[in-house]
Amino acid sequence: xxxxxxxxxxxxxxxxxxxxxxxxxxxxxxxxxxxxxxxxxxxxxxxxxxxxxxxxxxxxxxxxxxxxxxxxxxxxxxxxxxxxxxxxxxxxxxxxxxxxxxxxxxxxxxxxxxxxxxxxxxxxxxxxxxxxxxxxxxxxxxxxxxxxxxxxxxxxxxxxxxxxxxxxxxxxxxxxxxxxxxxxxxxxxxxxxxxxxxxxxxxxxxxxxxxxxxxxxxxxxxxxxxxx
Numbered sequence: 001x002x003x004x005x006x007x008x009x010x011x012x013x014x015x016x017x018x019x020x021x022x023x024x025x026x027x028x029x030x031x032x033x034x035x036x037x038x039x040x041x042x043x044x045x046x047x048x049x050x051x052x053x054x055x056x057x058x059x060x061x062x063x064x065x066x067x068x069x070x071x072x073x074x075x076x077x078x079x080x081x082x083x084x085x086x087x088x089x090x091x092x093x094x095x096x097x098x099x100x101x102x103x104x105x106x107x108x109x110x111x112x113x114x115x116x117x118x119x120x121x122x123x124x125x126x127x128x129x130x131x132x133x134x135x136x137x138x139x140x141x142x143x144x145x146x147x148x149x150x151x152x153x154x155x156x157x158x159x160x161x162x163x164x165x166x167x168x169x170x171x172x173x174x175x176x177x178x179x180x181x182x183x184x185x186x187x188x189x190x191x192x193x194x195x196x197x198x199x200x201x202x203x204x205x206x207x208x209x210x211x212x213x214x215x216x217x218x219x220x221x222x223x224x225x226x227x228x
Contacts (some may be wrong), residue, residue: 029086036092043099047071049158050106056159057110060166062117066106074098111157118152121169129179131190134220137175144172186211193221200226 054066078095081087087095122145130141151165182190189208192199201223212218 032089033086036087036089036096040092040096040099043096043103047099047103047106050103050110053110053157053159053162054106056162057113057117060117060162063110063113066109070098071102074102107157111155114154114157114162115152118148118165122148122152125169125173126176126179126181128182128187129176131187132179132182132215132217133175141172141175144168148172180215182215186215186217190217 051066051068051071054063057063058065074095078087078091081091125145127145130138130145133141147168148165151161151168154161189211192203209218212221
């Protein structure tokens with residue numbers, strides 16, 4: 001059973017209840033059924049959102065396809081009780097509770113799967129290469145890295161978050177592609193050069209300059225005279 005059919009069948013039940021209420025019972029009973037139907041439909045809308053999110057995560061390889069058997073069983077039970085007349089408030093409330101429980105369970109499962117998958121994706125990036133990028137590329141890369149880490153920790157995950165994450169990830173991965181892994185001594189030197197106040201030329205040795213030229217980082221370093 002797909003998420004669409006689960007939702008659509010619930011809507012069909014609501015429409016049927018509305019029709020029966022309008023033609024066979026009093027205004028008070030019709031109002032009750034329509035009110036309960038709206039509550040159930042609101043819960044189903046959230047459930048549909050969580051089911052679609054689960055499918056999107058599965059498409060990324062971040063999770064398995066969601067198990068909807070419990071949802072189908074609840075739908076079937078509600079449908080049986082609606083065949084011989086309008087469901088009571090107890091029937092509606094039971095159905096709404098099961099829908100809310102299913103939505104909450106899927107949300108928790110998706111959050112856990114997302115955190116594990118997204119964390120692994122960020123860890124797989126060669127982030128040590130960021131310091132050897134040009135200044136503009138380096139700033140953009142660090143911003144993207146920050147955004148990715150924030151996306152990993154998001155509390156209310158949505159399909160839009162998945163799209164933004166994968167887009168930023170692709171851009172960052174591309175900027176680091178085919179870059180050499182910098183040695184520790186180069187990273188240390190770049191850290192010194194980024195300190196404030198900036199080091200003077202006296203603080204930089206000939207071997208430091210040779211190291212920068214070996215990795216073609218000298219084109220990203222500027223010198224500025226200070227004082228008289």
